[in-house]
Amino acid sequence: MGDLAKDINSKFENNRVKAMLNIIYTANWITSCQNEFFKDYAISPQQYNILRILKGANQALNVQTIKDRMLERSPNATRLMDKLCAKNYIQRFPSDYDRRVVNITITQDGLDLLNSIPVDFNKSLLKNLNEAEAETLSNLLDKMR
Template sequence: MSDLSKRRLKLWIRMLGVTRTAENRLREFLRVQHGTTLPRFDVMAALYRRREGVTMSELSRMLLVSNGNATAVVDRLEAEALVKRSPSETDRRTVFVTLTEAGLAVFEVLAADHEQEVDAIFANLSEGDIDQLTEVLKRFGKQ
């Protein structure tokens, strides 16, 4: 292995560590402060972005999870009246999922607090650091 190869491996491990640390902090924050989970937040965020609703298959693809995982989260959110399912007018096998008005209100509070927590997690980064990291990650994403 070359020195550069070893450095890339160390970078990969460091990136994983930062990601896991941030994700664990967000999970704990959502659990303690809001009594919810990161998967629930992710489902609500996806539905918030697509207000017209999405099919369960689309939702699974958006979240990169199985249909079963998405269905379990949607079932719980529906039981709390935060989302609703509506059959398609053109294909009765297709069901659309949308946030309810209550779901929108809950998510807007969650999203604002989530943003503040992410801001706190990365508070030691300057604007220049953020710009530099963003540029590097954009280049990496184009591979």
């Protein structure tokens, strides 16, 4: 089991400071694990998130709606979509009503990629928590926000 104080060789002035640093440290650890996992699929976790959003919507979405639904708000979402478009995982087309709006759909190649990724790829990240602990953690994070 991890111990933040040992991992970063530090002491904390109180438990709130320790909790905040632990959240940041853990978020970076999760990001690192996910970046490594998605290398095999030649996409980033953020690109996976965009594909997941489009698949779940089951309809075309405009860029702003996708940005609003992303887990990690990214100012470079358009660049991420450019890369997905270049790989033929998404398709862009102009709105019929507003030429400033671009709509995005997931392609069959994008669906095939999503279907090749195990749905439980994050399971190992949570292996040390039972269901009750995971619920408590989730509730505490919700309360914090």
